[in-house]
Amino acid sequence: MTIAVIGAGIAGAACASELVKQGLDVVVFDKGLSAGGRMSSKRTPDGYLDLGAQYFTARAAVFKRQCENWLTLGVITPWQGRLAIYENGTLCASPDQTTRYIGLPSMQKPVQQLLQQVKLNSPCRVDTIKYDGTHWQLYSDEQHLGHFSQLVIALPQQQAAMLLAEHLLQQPQLQALFNAEALLPCWSVNIELDAATSVPFDGIFVKGDNAVSWLARQNSKTGRAPGEQWLVHFSPAFSQLHLEADAAQISKVAVAELQRLLGEDISVMQTLCHRWRYAQQAPDYPVHSHIYRTDLSLGLCGDWLNGGRVENAWLSGYQLARALSYD
Template sequence: MTTSSKTRAKNASAPKAKAARPLGLHVAVVGAGMAGVVCARTLVQAGHRVTLFEKSRGLGGRMSTRRTEFGGFDHGSQYFTVRDARFEKALRSNATSVVRPWSASTVRVLDEFGHVLASAPPPTEPHFVASPGMNALVGLWAQPLAANTLLDTRVTQIERDALHPEQWQLRTEDSAGGLQVLGGFDRVVLAIPHPQVHDLLRVSGLAPELRQALAPVHVAPCWTLMVAYPQAMQPGLPHLGPQWNAARSTHHRISWLARESSKPGRDPIERWTIQASPAWSTKHLEDDAERVKAKLLKGFAEITGIRATPTFAVAHRWRFAQTQTPLGKSHLFDKALGIGACGDWCLGHRVEDAFVSGLEMALELA
């Protein structure tokens, strides 16, 4: 056998090299609230490919805005503050078109009869809102992700990819009952409330240690009432209700009230968002929405003196609203599995907590 023949034989018997995989990862991000969108956006900026899943019809999570014929309601997050330098940089660099300062200097502490117990101290930091609604900020940051965002898509199970066992596939269901399986994911990030993280991993038979780490976290629910009084816009009528625009209350049902029309960039029709206390919301979590509406309307009238019947009144239940006991770190990540979890519940209940959690989850992967 000649030297060239020996070389050809040796090469033929050698194992063939695997085809080079793309340098970037393909990441599934489940949940399109602030944490999920920031995580997905950061990964895309780092050169990775992301598919974003959201079970609702719109983006934002608790930064959602309810649109009605009378104007919008920020029925989740009411405003945000800025403490982290990275959050400030992100807002200054690409969100100045939607972010507006909101003066909350009129906030008072009230008793259940609407009496002022004490003036709230002047805010030590600026308060901001997104315009024309709180969901505008998440929507702006999600624009580069639009082509790979699946709305109205609930992830029901995570499992190994049938064709590539080193990767993951997700089973999904839409609101019409349509089922789908999407695969080829190198990493999976769950940017959803911690009980949903736990349940999805349990159903999938995955990450028992990560599930155990969620045990200390406690997030309280919140019933929110939205009311509108278009009759207050009629000529000759006096200003409807109190002179203040927002209040923290010690009322046994209500902990927060805000006049939506006082926020910059909002419709002028008199509208209020009323949020029940964590304790009351927990006690009445499974109550009928109409019963909750009646009780919160009564409390609202006691505090504000507004006893007129609203033209519009709707109660919304947030099962997971305000973090009482956070995880204590920005995110969770099982490196062996390539599965992580993030959300405001990791650090607290502020909008900025969600931003930091999503950012640091992405940096872990990038």
């Protein structure tokens, strides 16, 4: 039995890695140049910058074990950033002592570690999938990629919907997963300053603000670009409203917002802007863990099915692999 996994984010990688451990034959396809998905840090001439996932936490015992393994292998490390909450114009130290991990030297490192023993075909965008009742046929740009006895789709909700469109018409139960939007957008801007700020914090949760949701001093993270690098994440509401805005315009707003929230004058050397169309979980989308349809030899996993975040994406892929391999 050969299994195709579409998507080499943390969910697809966790699923593929577990299936390979069970002795199954697996091929992973990803449209990106390398694996990582939303955990990918941007490589710049000066070093890595985290424009997507900032850190991850571990609550479930099975994921804690995975993190211990990554710590031993040196692909993750705890982030010792000093955290704060900005609310009603006031900046206060956060009492939250949860351990937060980052990939070393970039966020995608743990994803790449999971895929070390797995066949990865990238960059390869799968654009057509066909099911003949026993096998899935996959295509990219009309090129046949192979036929597979099981198919795992480990993509963000909206991208999974596009790939499954034809099949969903005949599958009302599957269709129901796509009726409400699970993932909301995020504009992300890194701002390099020419001098260090005096703010005594490295990560700031911005609460109750119309525009910004998170600020982080990237150079407080091991392995990231040196210099004073501040990241601004805009809120889902702001990002949705300005989804089609020009990146230069968003960068300008980010600089003004950083100055307002830090409460001091800043001098900007350069900015780097990225729009995530499908970023973080809509709070009211239901939790499914994963989906496995034996009648269609089809599995779905990803953060959006399991409450969002890195840990839940990993758990979704891992749990789908367990379901598939015990079938």
